[in-house]
Amino acid sequence: MPNMSAIVHPQQRHFNPYAENGGTILAIAGADFTVIAGDTRQSEGYSIQTRYAPKVFRLTDRAVLAVNGFAADGNMFVKKVKQRLEWYKHAHAKDMPLRAIARLIQTMLYAQRFFPYYVYNILGGIEEDGSGAVYSFDPVGSYEREACRAAGAAQSLVQPFLDNQIYFKNQTAAPGRSHPSHLPLPDVLSIVVDSFTSATERHIEVGDGLEIYIVLAKGRSLQGVEGLHGLRELSTQEDGERVFVLQRDLKKD
Amino acid sequence: MGMPPTPYTPDPRRSQAWIPFNTRSEQPIVTGTSVLALTYKDGIMLAGDNLASYGSLACSAPRLSVTIPSYTIFGASGNMSDFQYLQHDLDNLIIQEEVTAQDGHQLGPKQIHKYLSQVFYARRSKMDSLWKSVLGGGFKDGKRFLLFVDLLSVTYTVLTLATCYGVYIAQPLLRKAFEGSEVRKIKEDWLHVLFYRDPRSTNQYQITTISAAGPTISPSLKLETEWSFAESIRGYGPQTQ
Numbered sequence: 001m002p003n004m005s006a007i008v009h010p011q012q013r014h015f016n017p018y019a020e021n022g023g024t025i026l027a028i029a030g031a032d033f034t035v036i037a038g039d040t041r042q043s044e045g046y047s048i049q050t051r052y053a054p055k056v057f058r059l060t061d062r063a064v065l066a067v068n069g070f071a072a073d074g075n076m077f078v079k080k081v082k083q084r085l086e087w088y089k090h091a092h093a094k095d096m097p098l099r100a101i102a103r104l105i106q107t108m109l110y111a112q113r114f115f116p117y118y119v120y121n122i123l124g125g126i127e128e129d130g131s132g133a134v135y136s137f138d139p140v141g142s143y144e145r146e147a148c149r150a151a152g153a154a155q156s157l158v159q160p161f162l163d164n165q166i167y168f169k170n171q172t173a174a175p176g177r178s179h180p181s182h183l184p185l186p187d188v189l190s191i192v193v194d195s196f197t198s199a200t201e202r203h204i205e206v207g208d209g210l211e212i213y214i215v216l217a218k219g220r221s222l223q224g225v226e227g228l229h230g231l232r233e234l235s236t237q238e239d240g241e242r243v244f245v246l247q248r249d250l251k252k253d
Numbered sequence: 254m255g256m257p258p259t260p261y262t263p264d265p266r267r268s269q270a271w272i273p274f275n276t277r278s279e280q281p282i283v284t285g286t287s288v289l290a291l292t293y294k295d296g297i298m299l300a301g302d303n304l305a306s307y308g309s310l311a312c313s314a315p316r317l318s319v320t321i322p323s324y325t326i327f328g329a330s331g332n333m334s335d336f337q338y339l340q341h342d343l344d345n346l347i348i349q350e351e352v353t354a355q356d357g358h359q360l361g362p363k364q365i366h367k368y369l370s371q372v373f374y375a376r377r378s379k380m381d382s383l384w385k386s387v388l389g390g391g392f393k394d395g396k397r398f399l400l401f402v403d404l405l406s407v408t409y410t411v412l413t414l415a416t417c418y419g420v421y422i423a424q425p426l427l428r429k430a431f432e433g434s435e436v437r438k439i440k441e442d443w444l445h446v447l448f449y450r451d452p453r454s455t456n457q458y459q460i461t462t463i464s465a466a467g468p469t470i471s472p473s474l475k476l477e478t479e480w481s482f483a484e485s486i487r488g489y490g491p492q493t494q
Contacts, residue, residue, distance in 0.1 A: 015279060017377050019405050042409055047420050049401070049412040072374055072406035116376070 018070050019044055022205030024152035025055055025066035026195060027124035029132035029168060031182040032217035036064040036134075036150075038125035039191050039200070039250060040209035042071055042111035048214075051252065058234050059085055060095040062241035063125035064213045065105075068152035069139065070118035077117045081105060098125045098197040098214060102135040102151045103142060109141030116140050126241045142204075148181075151204045154199035154206050161198070165191050185214070185224030200250045210248040215241060281332035281384040283307045283315045286453045287419030288328035289443055290388045290413045292399050296464030297390025300440045301328045302448070303473055304455040311427060317461045319468045322347050323360040324393040326463045326470075330416040331404065333384025339383065342372065362391020366400040366408070374406035386416045392463045418451040419443070444476055 025038040056066045057078050065081065067074035081099040084104060088096045091100035094103070094129060102123055109117060121137040136149040150158035163169040168179040182189075192212055200207040213234075214225055218241050225244055235242040288301035305314040317328040318340050329336040346368065348359050359367050360368075369387060386403040402408050415424040423443035431440050442458060448454050455474040462469050 015277075015380055015382060016381075017380060017405065021407065042407075047280075048407040049407070052411075053409050063294070070405075070407075071379070072370075074406065075370075075408065076374055076406075110281055 007241060009145075014153045018041075019072075020055055020069070020072075020118075022047075022153045023152065023195070024066055024154040024158060024199055024203070024206050025068045025120075026120055026147040026148070026158055026162070026192065027066060027122045027134040027136075028162070028188050028192065029124065029146075029182075029184060030188055032126075032130060032132060032220045033188075034064070034124040034126065034132040034134060035185075035188050035192055035212060036066050036122065036212060036213045036215070037196065037212040038066050038068065039196060039206050039209050041205065041250075043205050045134065046204075048208075054211060056211050056213050058213065058243050058245075059101065060125075060245055061235045062121060062215060063098050063101050064215055064243065066122045066151075067069040068122075068126070073117040073118045074110045077119055078122070079106070080108065082106070097125060097128050098123070098133055098135075102145070104143040105135075105137060106143050108138060109139065113140050122149050122151055124213070125215050126217045129165040130143055130219075132215070132217070150195070154203040157199050157202055158195045161195055162191070174195060189214075189224075189228075189246075196248075196250060198217050207250045210250050212246040212248065214244045214246065215242070217241060255465070263265045270303040274457055277334075277381040278332065281335075283312075283333045284453070285314070285330045286338070286451055287415060287417040287423065287447055288316060288330050288388055289419050289423050289427070289440060290328070290399055291392075291437050291439070292392060294399050295324065295390055295466075296392045297399050298437070298440065298458045298460060298462045298464055299328045299388070299390060300444060301330070301457060302444065302455045302458040304453070304457070305333045305455045309453075311455070313455075313457070315459060317459050317470060318343075318346070319461060319463075320347060320365070322351055323365050324468075325365045325389055325465065325470050326461045327365075327387055327389030327400075328461070329385050329387045330384070332341070333387070335383040335385045335444050336387075339369075339372075339385075339387065343368075359457040361393040362398040362400065363393075365389070365391065366402070366410070369400075369402045370408045371405050373402050373404065377405050388414045388416060392462055392465060394466070411417055415443075418447060418454070422446055424449060441476065445478070448478065449478055482490070 022043040023039050023041055036053035036056055041048045041050045055068055059065050085096055116139045118139055123135040127133045134146050134149055135143055137143040148162045173179050196210050232245050245253040270491050284306050285305055290299045293456055301316045305312050342479050373383055382404040384404050386399045391398045401414055402409055413427040444458050446454050457473050460471045
């Protein structure tokens with residue numbers, strides 16, 4: 001019997017090509033609008049790297065993409081998606097429809113199946129039929145269309161809250177009445193802000209700033225966004241879908 | 254019509270799809286410690302000491318670099334050889350841009366930041382990272398810009414920056430003092446604190462700045478330190494009582 005303790009096993013210190021940069025994103029679809037939001041803190045471990053690193057990006061006038069996870073992969077992924085959308089625009093002289101962007105993202109993610117982008121994506125915008133839509137993805141491209149989704153560090157805090165407030169889970173309607181199938185924009189905005197202020201209280205990787213993107217269906221009135229403090233419009237056309245962004249402060253501690 | 258422009262030939266080591274395991278760096282060898290950076294009224298200031306450590310063996314080497322044509326200064330902590338490789342790479346890039354292209358466009362700090370992040374991302378994706386963090390600053394067209402890239406290609410821009418030990422020791426002081434005006438004094442204070450606490454640091458340092466007037470780099474400077482308080486400290490060193 002050889003002395004087992006004398007056998008030296010080869011050891012290798014492995015380089016880890018991934019990091020986790022915190023933060024949280026969420027999106028909620030309405031009947032004729034979609035809201036996509038993310039906080040702006042970027043951290044590694046207990047250190048805050050920066051208080052302003054955007055995680056939500058306008059892709060077209062009707063599509064907004066939020067990315068969360070490993071920041072370097074996220075930035076590279078958004079860059080590549082934007083590139084593909086530009087090529088599409090040059091080839092077809094129109095913006096890619098939302099459902100097609102969703103399928104494109106799944107293909108791009110699955111292409112990296114064996115060295116994945118360590119990124120959770122949420123795509124929000126307006127479908128060709130004018131309805132608000134949210135698509136959520138896992139890092140290797142599995143995706144589905146939903147009414148709302150939270151992802152990232154505080155997913156486990158925010159998603160149950162959304163299940164309750166958006167899907168009315170564990171809520172019983174008043175006798176003779178039913179739950180609305182879609183909430184109006186002001187209600188959705190206050191749910192988004194409340195989700196992030198609460199996540200900021202309870203999760204150390206969430207905070208600093210909040211960026212809320214609002215996409216409105218073609219021809220929808222500005223009801224619900226008019227008069228919002230600090231609203232900025234990002235859309236390129238006035239007669240199509242319209243994109244707005246709102247910035248809010250979150251606690252910095 | 255003159256000669257057609259020579260195409261930029263990338264470093265063959267970088268363009269190689271597969272790199273054998275035995276040539277990848279699994280860990281940094283000769284390392285530099287903290288570099289500090291901040292934004293001030295007129296531009297960006299960077300500071301770092303002049304020490305390269307091979308474990309506990311010390312040698313002197315500059316860790317700050319000034320790339321004049323692209324309005325950018327940068328400093329690095331981590332593997333020193335990767336820093337020198339990067340200096341070389343940026344020099345080549347700038348020669349390519351300034352001499353070969355001659356298209357009237359100049360790379361600015363933002364372009365250098367993007368370029369660095371792409372180089373770092375490509376290397377980490379080959380599991381052959383440039384084992385270091387770079388922070389740099391630039392001043393072009395009246396705008397200040399402070400940049401950060403690390404071995405995983407995690408990038409960001411922010412008003413105050415530090416690497417290594419500096420993240421824990423200097424960055425909090427820095428964020429606190431940031432509203433103040435005596436920038437150089439602040440820098441020297443951090444370098445003091447870092448030198449007292451970080452065994453892989455030295456009291457010789459350099460400061461580089463970039464502003465509308467262009468980049469400057471100081472000669473090697475020396476921190477005056479006071480060690481008499483160490484006499485009364487017990488329990489950490491080789492004292493017998």
